[in-house]
Amino acid sequence: MKKSKAFWGFLVLALVIYAVVQGMISGGMLDLYYQNILIQMCINIMLAVSLHIVIGITGQFSIGHAGFMAVGAYISAIATMKLGLPLIVAIILGAVISALAGLLVGIPTLRLKGDYLAIATLGFAEIIRIMFLNVEYVGGAAGMVVTNLTTWTYAFVGVVITILVIANFTNSRHGRGCISIREDEIAADAMGINTTYYKVVAFTIGSFFAGVAGAIYAHNFFIIQPTTFNFLKSFDILIYVVLGGLGSLSGSVIAAIFLTLVSAYLANFPETRMIIYSVVLIIVMLYRPTGLMGTKEITSLFKFGKKGGSKV
Amino acid sequence: MTEKKTLKRFASVFLASSLIVGALAGCSSSEEEKTSSSGGSSSSDGDSSEVIKIGANLELSGSVASYGSSIGKGAELAVEEINAAGGIDGKQIELVKVDNKSENSEATNAAIKLATQDKVTAMIAPATSGNVIATAQIANQYKIPTVTASGTAPNVTENEDGSINDYVFRTCFIDPFQGIVAANFATELGAKNVAIYADNSSDYAKGLAASFKQQIEANGGKVVAEEAYVAKDVDFKSTLTNLKSKNPEFIFIPGYYEEVGLIVKQARELGIDVPLMGADGWDSPTLVELAGKDALNNTFITNHYSSQDPDKTIQGFVEAFQGKFNEAPNAFHALGYDTVYFIADAIKRAGSTDGEAIQKALAETTDLSLITGTFSVDEKHNPVKSATVLEYVDGNQKFNSKVNP
Numbered sequence: 144m145k146k147s148k149a150f151w152g153f154l155v156l157a158l159v160i161y162a163v164v165q166g167m168i169s170g171g172m173l174d175l176y177y178q179n180i181l182i183q184m185c186i187n188i189m190l191a192v193s194l195h196i197v198i199g200i201t202g203q204f205s206i207g208h209a210g211f212m213a214v215g216a217y218i219s220a221i222a223t224m225k226l227g228l229p230l231i232v233a234i235i236l237g238a239v240i241s242a243l244a245g246l247l248v249g250i251p252t253l254r255l256k257g258d259y260l261a262i263a264t265l266g267f268a269e270i271i272r273i274m275f276l277n278v279e280y281v282g283g284a285a286g287m288v289v290t291n292l293t294t295w296t297y298a299f300v301g302v303v304i305t306i307l308v309i310a311n312f313t314n315s316r317h318g319r320g321c322i323s324i325r326e327d328e329i330a331a332d333a334m335g336i337n338t339t340y341y342k343v344v345a346f347t348i349g350s351f352f353a354g355v356a357g358a359i360y361a362h363n364f365f366i367i368q369p370t371t372f373n374f375l376k377s378f379d380i381l382i383y384v385v386l387g388g389l390g391s392l393s394g395s396v397i398a399a400i401f402l403t404l405v406s407a408y409l410a411n412f413p414e415t416r417m418i419i420y421s422v423v424l425i426i427v428m429l430y431r432p433t434g435l436m437g438t439k440e441i442t443s444l445f446k447f448g449k450k451g452g453s454k455v
Numbered sequence: 456m457t458e459k460k461t462l463k464r465f466a467s468v469f470l471a472s473s474l475i476v477g478a479l480a481g482c483s484s485s486e487e488e489k490t491s492s493s494g495g496s497s498s499s500d501g502d503s504s505e506v507i508k509i510g511a512n513l514e515l516s517g518s519v520a521s522y523g524s525s526i527g528k529g530a531e532l533a534v535e536e537i538n539a540a541g542g543i544d545g546k547q548i549e550l551v552k553v554d555n556k557s558e559n560s561e562a563t564n565a566a567i568k569l570a571t572q573d574k575v576t577a578m579i580a581p582a583t584s585g586n587v588i589a590t591a592q593i594a595n596q597y598k599i600p601t602v603t604a605s606g607t608a609p610n611v612t613e614n615e616d617g618s619i620n621d622y623v624f625r626t627c628f629i630d631p632f633q634g635i636v637a638a639n640f641a642t643e644l645g646a647k648n649v650a651i652y653a654d655n656s657s658d659y660a661k662g663l664a665a666s667f668k669q670q671i672e673a674n675g676g677k678v679v680a681e682e683a684y685v686a687k688d689v690d691f692k693s694t695l696t697n698l699k700s701k702n703p704e705f706i707f708i709p710g711y712y713e714e715v716g717l718i719v720k721q722a723r724e725l726g727i728d729v730p731l732m733g734a735d736g737w738d739s740p741t742l743v744e745l746a747g748k749d750a751l752n753n754t755f756i757t758n759h760y761s762s763q764d765p766d767k768t769i770q771g772f773v774e775a776f777q778g779k780f781n782e783a784p785n786a787f788h789a790l791g792y793d794t795v796y797f798i799a800d801a802i803k804r805a806g807s808t809d810g811e812a813i814q815k816a817l818a819e820t821t822d823l824s825l826i827t828g829t830f831s832v833d834e835k836h837n838p839v840k841s842a843t844v845l846e847y848v849d850g851n852q853k854f855n856s857k858v859n860p
Contacts, residue, residue, distance in 0.1 A: 176571040179564060276656075285608060285658040286559075286585050288615065291592060364560045366588045370518075371559055410565060413515040413554030 149442065150311070157303045161296075168295065178295055182363055184403045185298035186356050189305045191383035191395040193352035196309050198381070199390040200318065201345040202325030203253065204261045208353055208380045210248075210268025213372035214241040215354025216361035217275055220289045223362065225280075230292045230362060234301075237361075238354035244271065245350025246343065253342040256328075265374055276369040286368030293363040301359055305352045310392060312348065321345050325390070386427055388434025393441035398434070506549045507542075507808055509534070509798060510569035510578040510599075512590060517557025522582035522787055526604045527552060529791025530579060532779055537795070543803050548795075555581055559589040566590035570597040576808045577601070577798045580623065582787070584608035587623065594622040598810035600817055602626060602798055604790040608658070612836040622810070624817050624836045626794045626827065630659055633734040633757045634666030636842045636858045637707055640755065642674040644730060646705035649676055650698050652718065654710035655683035663709035663734055679703050684714060691718050692725065699727050711736040716745025723750040730755060738786060738852075748850035757842045759786040760827040761854045764843065772826050786827070793825040828857075 164181065167173045173181075194208045219237030222228040228236070252263040281287050312318045320341040323331040332338050361367045383402060387394030405423055409416040427435065511530055514523025534550045542548060551573050555562040562581050569575045570593055578594065580587045580603035587606035594601035602624045603611060609630065612623050641649055649671055654660035668678055680701040682694045695718070698706065706722070708715055708731055715737050722731065731754040738758055743751060762773050762783050772792065776784040784792075798813075800823055805812035821831040830840030846855040 174571045176567050179567050183560070183564070283658055284656070285610070286588070288588055288610070360560070364563045364589055365592050366559050366585055368559060368585045370585075407564065410553050410561075410568060413513075413552050416554050416556075417516050 150307070153307065153310075154303075157299075161299055164295065164299075179363075180403065180407050181295055182293060182298045182359070183407075184400055185295075185302045186360050186363070187380075187383060187399040187403050188302050188396050189352055189356035189359075190380045191387065191399040192302075192305050192309055192392060193349045193356065194380050194384050195387075195392055195395040196312065196321075196345050197349040198384050199388075199392070199395065200313055200325060201321040201342055202328075203342055203346065204257060205264040205346070205349075206261050206374065206377050206381055207248075207264030207266070207268030208349070209372040209374065209376035210264075210271040211241045211245055211350040211353035212357035212360065212376070213268075213271055213275060213367075213369070214244045214350075215357025216367050216372070217281055217287070217357075218354070219358035220287050220361045220367060221281065223292065224287065224289055230297070233362075234297070234355055234358040237358035238351050241354025241357065242347050242351035245347045245353075249343040249346035249350075253339060253346060265377070268372075268374065268377060272369045272372050275372075282368075284369065286366050288366050289361050289364075291363060291365055293359050298359050298363075301355050305355065306392070306396070309348070309352070312345075313392065317341060317344060382424065386424065386434055388431075388436035388438060390438035391434065391436040391440055394434055394436030394439075397436065397441070401435070505546065507546050507802065508549050508551055508573060508575040509795065510573060510575035511550055511552045512555055512562060512565040512569060512578055512581055513552065514557040514582050514586070515552070515554040517555075519557045519583055522605060523555075523557070525785060525787035526579070526582055526791030526794070528780055529604075529776075529784065529788040529793075530795045532776055532788075533792045533795035533799075535779075536775070537799055543799055544806075548799065550795075551575055555586060557583070557586070559585055562586040562589040563593065566593040566601075570594075570599055575599065576802065576810070577813060579604065579791070579794050579798075580606065582606065584611050587611045591620045591623045595620060598622060598814070600624065600798070600801070600810060600813045602794050602817070604794040605787060609662075619834075619836060622814055624797075624832065626790050626797055626825075626838060627759060628840060628842060629837050630662040631666035633842060634663040634668075634707075634709070635670045636757045636844070637663075637732050637734065637755075638667045638670030638674060638676070639858060640732065640757075640844055641671060641705045641707070641730075642676060644705065646703075646730070647676050648679045648701075648703050649705040649707060650680040650682070650701060650703035651678060652682045652684065652694070652698065652706060652708045654686055654714065656686045657710070659736065660709040660711075664707070667707050667709070684710075684718070686711070686714060688714060689717060691721050695722050695725050695727065699725060704729055706731050708733050709736065712739040712742040713745070716742045719746040719754060720750050728753065732756065735759060735786060743847075743850045751847040751850060754847045755855065756845050756847075756852075757858075758845055759843065760789045761843050761845055761852060763852065763854045764857075765854070768824070769826055789826045793827050796825055797823065 168178060190212065197203050197205045215237035218240045219233035222233035222236050223230060248267045252260060255263055275281055276284055320336050323336055324338050324341055328338055383399045384395050387398030405420060409419055511527060513527050514520055530550060534548045538547050551569060553565040553569060555565045569578055578599055578601040580590055580601045582605045584606040587603045588611060590601065600622050604626050606625055607627050607630045611625060612620050651664050651668060653664040671678060680698050680703060682698060684691060706729060708718060715733055719731060733756045735758045737756045773784055776788060801813050801816035801820060805816040818832055822829055828840035830838035833839050841857045841859045843857055844855040845852040
């Protein structure tokens with residue numbers, strides 16, 4: 144009962160935000176610059192939330208997320224540019240192939256732990272990138288030119304679905320299985336939880352939504368090149384999750400919004416841009432070592448009176 | 456009770472979000488006011504008479520920051536000179552620099568920002584071809600003439616389907632041109648049997664190799680061997696031995712300086728003493744360190760310009776640049792400098808800051824004399840201009856000749 148209320152509440156909130164922003168766009172109050180920032184914000188939120196399920200919920204340290212984003216981007220671009228499919232089909236196709244890639248990568252590597260897993264995921268992301276670099280069909284090093292098809296609606300719907308699915312997954316039996324792995328894998332194993340299965344599930348769902356984000360990314364920025372999806376991109380996504388607080392979905396969302404705005408604002412100060420950006424990160428980590436939200440969710444902030452609120 | 460609480464919770468979330476949205480709206484509406492006060496039909500001309508804004512969307516940080524910041528420095532010097540000389544028809548130029556972190560997506564963002572927020576008259580596009588493509592559609596959409604200083608890939612100005620990006624131009628020659636120049640140079644040296652040793656992992660090198668081959672065969676020469684390496688290779692001896700056995704009189708090695716340095720060194724060690732030639736990818740002090748001064752003798756490169764060109768205007772530029780930045784200008788500095796003059800010349804001829812008029816003027820540019828050569832713009836928005844051939848003599852680049860297309 145309580146959960147379904149939160150679900151409908153979130154949907155209503157999403158609809159209200161969408162209506163307000165869409166109204167402002169049609170009213171001409173938000174020009175392309177702000178629309179573009181909003182789309183980018185949505186892409187970053189999707190990436191952050193999809194990595195959150197792997198790192199924050201399941202506790203598996205993956206630093207190859209950009210690789211799955213690349214799969215989504217390239218597959219969807221092939222679908223629209225070479226095969227002439229509509230964008231919505233391309234996004235789904237990109238996401239599904241990306242999820243398959245996640246499954247393929249996940250099954251062997253998720254038996255590894257900690258640093259070993261991190262290195263393995265990094266390696267796989269690089270393999271994916273190098274593959275696209277050497278396939279002439281998708282333009283090789285010069286990249287692939289993609290028509291701009293994304294609108295704010297696509298991006299926003301993507302975010303809403305991503306958050307809904309991952310929030311519901313977290314609250315489900317499977318989600319609790321994943322959380323138990325994060326808290327103590329050996330104990331979870333002893334309790335009869337199939338740890339490899341849950342890890343692979345979380346990883347595949349994460350790859351799926353990274354693929355969605357990649358597809359929307361590809362159709363917003365005119366060109367995709369293998370270098371875009373290098374390990375630095377993976378670290379960018381990792382920063383959102385860690386800055387937001389490991390284990391907090393709303394934290395990932397807030398961090399993604401915050402850092403997108405900081406980055407957009409700092410474009411005016413090219414000489415000092417990266418210094419200020421880094422200083423912001425250091426300051427946040429010094430004063431909020433557990434991230435902006437810790438492991439709390441934003442909804443729990445409104446529940447002070449209630450004992451034992453809905454800690455996820 | 457709980458219902459009341461949830462209601463309250465959603466009310467506060469809603470309030471907070473509407474506050475944020477309101478703040479955003481506030482920004483944009485004030486922006487709107489600013490433009491409407493300055494943008495009212497004829498008053499816009501009156502207002503912009505003070506200053507002409509040229510946006511510079513450059514790689515100032517990230518992996519190719521050295522290219523972008525070099526172009527930025529060249530552009531700064533040019534703007535300073537034009538302003539000191541009274542500006543364009545009395546209007547001063549203001550350079551608005553935006554960093555694109557060497558990323559496609561940031562390049563798009565920066566272009567949108569320059570177009571919608573700063574409302575620039577013209578843009579200097581990013582240094583690398585991919586980033587230029589990321590801005591091309593924005594330039595077309597907002598009708599802002601955009602010139603890249605160093606985006607050399609053919610598809611920057613020409614789309615796959617053969618259509619032209621109307622508002623995109625460039626100051627540099629395109630990749631295949633350097634291959635043609637190198638082939639003609641080889642023929643001039645009297646080489647008939649030539650070999651090609653190209654970097655297989657870069658589009659740049661592959662493009663150069665293909666155009667070189669085509670031109671040398673058109674000149675009556677023969678490619679006796681065609682070999683490839685991959686970036687980051689370090690041992691080239693077996694391939695070079697193979698090349699040597701074919702007895703080429705000239706070897707064309709398109710690629711970047713890191714591998715080329717080792718190739719040149721190992722080739723000389725194996726006793727290959729024929730002329731070796733490359734393109735602007737060789738142009739780096741690191742090349743001399745890797746290959747050694749002696750090995751580099753009898754090697755040539757094509758480049759955009761040479762700071763040792765005896766030409767008076769070039770020497771004037773070199774002096775002015777050294778005075779301001781205390782370093783010798785490289786090709787990127789010169790191209791950035793030229794890009795501003797290229798745009799300024801078009802604005803002057805157009806007689807207005809209207810995007811369409813400037814676009815037309817840019818396309819009609821003929822015989823404009825700049826540091827990196829006198830050039831005219833062809834129908835594909837590429838400059839037709841000369842390339843400079845440089846020869847390495849004891850580790851220094853020596854001006855050899857200028858080759859006209």
